[in-house]
Amino acid sequence: MALWGKKKNRDTDPETRENKKKTGLLKRLWHKVRNIDWKDPVTRWKALFVALIGSVVIFGGGYGVISFTxxxxxxxxxxxxxxxxxxxxxxxxxxxxxxxxxxxxxxxxxxxxxxxxxxxxxxxxxxxxxxxxxxxxxxxxxxxxxxxxxxxxxxxxxxxxxxxxxxxxxxxxxxxxxxxxxxxxxxxxxxxxxxxxxxxxxxxxxxxxxxxxxxxxxxxxxxxxxxxxxxxxxxxxxxxxxxxxxxxxxxxxxxxxxxxTKNAVKHExxxxxxxxxxxxxxxxxxxxxxxxxxxxxxxxxxxxxxxxxxxxxxxxxxxxxxxxxxxxxxxxxxxxxxxxxxxxxxxxxxxxxxxxxxxxxxxxxxxxxxxxxxxxxxxxxVVREQSRINKFCSACHGERPESHVESEVWLTAHADKAKTPETKAECLVCHDREEPKPDSTDVQAPTDVYCQYCHRTGFKDDVKK
Structure with missing residues (x-):
């Protein structure tokens, strides 16, 4: 017994063989659906059962896919x-x-x-x-x-x-x-x-x-x-x-x-x-x-x-x-x-x-x-390097100290402030000894004033950084 009615013998029924040759799959399915007797209570129960199973498969599968993804x-x-x-x-x-x-x-x-x-x-x-x-x-x-x-x-x-x-x-x-x-x-x-x-x-x-x-x-x-x-x-x-x-x-x-900018001239x-x-x-x-x-x-x-x-x-x-x-x-x-x-x-x-x-x-x-x-x-x-590269420190260390007074006075009077290695080290917190190179990867001083700008012949007691 087929789901929607009596099953025909496809091999012996000449009408079925003829229809099979002349009609396509979709058309045959449409004929089957159209010929269903929806007034039959059994048919309606079968349709409800198929719809229920289909819903479970579709929504259950969809929920599973969503949950997994x-x-x-x-x-x-x-x-x-x-x-x-x-x-x-x-x-x-x-x-x-x-x-x-x-x-x-x-x-x-x-x-x-x-x-x-x-x-x-x-x-x-x-x-x-x-x-x-x-x-x-x-x-x-x-x-x-x-x-x-x-x-x-x-x-x-x-x-x-x-x-x-x-x-x-x-x-x-x-x-x-x-x-x-x-x-x-x-x-x-x-x-x-x-x-x-x-x-x-x-x-x-x-x-x-x-x-x-x-x-x-x-x-x-x-x-x-x-x-x-x-x-x-x-x-x-x-x-x-x-x-x-x-x-x-x-x-x-x-x-x-x-x-x-491909045609523009760039000035390096x-x-x-x-x-x-x-x-x-x-x-x-x-x-x-x-x-x-x-x-x-x-x-x-x-x-x-x-x-x-x-x-x-x-x-x-x-x-x-x-x-x-x-x-x-x-x-x-x-x-x-x-x-x-x-x-x-x-x-x-x-x-x-x-x-x-x-x-x-x-x-x-x-x-x-x-x-x-x-x-x-x-x-x-280490402290000198930190005072230069740390923006919190250089916010103040980059400013001219009050002790340096006026430039023309300080230039001729600062020698007494840099006599010992310890005091020279304090100077080098802000100043480089030699001219900083533009392409150098070393830490540079927060000021562009360097010692050898004036002391071009060297120092009596050099203190290397």
């Missing part, structure tokens, strides 16, 4: 996702699924994302991108964060920072403007998830790369945004401010720039001068922000940049409160430089993260592991 194990199937998956596994968010962050809540958003994600399958088959980067259209939404986190928190988990999360959210500041590194330690911005280093990513490597300074917002994140607000801007309105630049977009921009000296001016302007701005952050604002600001405004535990150390600390802290810096740079380091004051080399970092980690018992010992050369 939502799991971190699915993402781990593609080797290009190794950096992202391993860092996610090592993060505090490892107990949730990828989609709980990367897809907005709701079935429509889920299905829309599945369709859009087909392009990732295309790239996986046709050519894997050099670097996996979260694009502007896929930035993590506040809706995802607020599924688990309360916006009413006023302090951080460490109870150090005073942060009005609700005020930030109501102002429109997205969560990822501060917390972009919480799951993947900003590996895209650091440039350590590219094709050439993906084979190096293991669970151990991920643990090494998940440093706290990349998981939590650094000082520069807060300062950069607050400074822009004080200048009347709302930088978070531009999604590009929140996510790393897409390498593909940068390549396209470079191509366009090449098209526009002018380009270098412009680059030098840009670096100088960046350094000056950084130093100005640092001075504001230690409470030395010279203008009215909407958001205070002083440390005590946000920090509860980080206070000015007692030894900094002595009279004339600004002029007498050199001895302390010499003896306790390692303690000084815990707070006074550039990386805490910059929002932008420099590109890194994963292979070199792994080698350095091995060396650091071998030398982890090494402790800082007083070294004037």
């Amino acid at each position: 939502n799991s971190p194990s699915f993402c781990a199937n593609c080797h290009e996702m190794a950096p992202e998956v391993s860092t996610f596994t090592a993060s505090a968010h490892s107990e949730i699924t990828c989609v709980q962050c990367h897809i907005k809540p709701g079935f429509v958003n889920m299905m829309t994302h599945k369709v859009i994600s087909l392009k990732e399958v295309y790239h996986h088959v046709m050519g894997i991108p050099e670097q996996i980067v979260q694009t502007e259209h896929e930035a993590v939404s506040d809706e995802n964060c607020l599924q688990c986190h309360s916006k009413n928190r006023l302090v951080t988990a460490s109870k150090d920072l005073i942060v009005n999360h609700k005020g930030h959210i109501e102002e429109g500041v997205p969560c990822i403007s501060c917390h972009s590194g919480v799951a993947h330690a900003k590996i895209a911005a650091r440039g350590i998830n590219t094709e050439e280093v993906r084979s190096h990513w293991t669970e151990d490597v991920a643990q090494q790369m998940m440093e706290q300074k990349y998981l939590a917002p650094n000082m520069g994140t807060c300062i950069d945004c607050h400074d822009k607000v004080n200048n009347g801007e709302k930088p978070w309105k531009d999604v590009a401010y929140l996510v790393p630049p897409n390498p593909e977009h940068l390549e396209e921009a470079e191509k366009e720039e090449t098209k526009e 000296a002018g380009t270098e001068e412009e680059a030098a001016e840009a670096v100088k302007a960046h350094d000056e701005k950084t130093q100005a922000l640092i001075l504001e952050a230690v409470g030395k604002q010279t203008k009215d600001v909407k958001l205070s940049m002083a440390c005590e405004t946000c920090h509860q535990r980080v206070k000015v150390p007692e030894n900094h409160r002595v009279e004339n600390w600004n002029g007498n802290h050199g001895g302390t810096a010499l003896q306790e430089l390692d303690t000084c740079v815990d707070c006074h380091q550039d990386s805490k004051w910059f929002r932008d993260i420099p590109k890194e080399d994963l292979v070199s970092m792994l080698k350095m980690a091995e060396v650091e592991e071998e030398n982890k018992e090494h402790k800082y010992t007083a070294n004037i050369n």
Whole structure:
């Protein structure tokens, strides 16, 4: 007995053989459906049973596919996702699924994302991108964060920072403007998830790369945004401010720039001068922000940049409160430089993260592991170098000391101030002995005044740096 009626003998029935020759498969199926007796209760029950089984297969299979593609194990199937998956596994968010962050809540958003994600399958088959980067259209939404986190928190988990999360959210500041590194330690911005280093990513490597300074917002994140607000801007309105630049977009921009300038004559000296001016302007701005952050604002600001405004535990150390600390802290810096740079380091004051080399970092980690018992010992050369390259130090060390009085007087009177190796070493904190070479990789002094500009015949008691 067939499902919809009596089964005919296809081999003996001449009518069936004739129809089989003359009609196609789809037409025969349509005839069968059209000839079904829907008034028959048994037929209706059979149709209901088939529909039920079909629904179970379709929706059950669809749910299974969606559940599988939502799991971190699915993402781990593609080797290009190794950096992202391993860092996610090592993060505090490892107990949730990828989609709980990367897809907005709701079935429509889920299905829309599945369709859009087909392009990732295309790239996986046709050519894997050099670097996996979260694009502007896929930035993590506040809706995802607020599924688990309360916006009413006023302090951080460490109870150090005073942060009005609700005020930030109501102002429109997205969560990822501060917390972009919480799951993947900003590996895209650091440039350590590219094709050439993906084979190096293991669970151990991920643990090494998940440093706290990349998981939590650094000082520069807060300062950069607050400074822009004080200048009347709302930088978070531009999604590009929140996510790393897409390498593909940068390549396209470079191509366009090449098209526009391929026939133009470039002046190398002018380009270098412009680059030098840009670096100088960046350094000056950084130093100005640092001075504001230690409470030395010279203008009215909407958001205070002083440390005590946000920090509860980080206070000015007692030894900094002595009279004339600004002029007498050199001895302390010499003896306790390692303690000084815990707070006074550039990386805490910059929002932008420099590109890194994963292979070199792994080698350095091995060396650091071998030398982890090494402790800082007083070294004037190390202090001198730090005072030059550390923007926090050079903010003041780059200025002319009050003791130098007028230039014409100081030029003929400073010999008595540089008679011993110790006093000469103090001079070399700011001044180079020989003329700095433009292409030199050595640390250069914060001033362009060097000793041999005048002392061209040498010195009686040379003190080498």
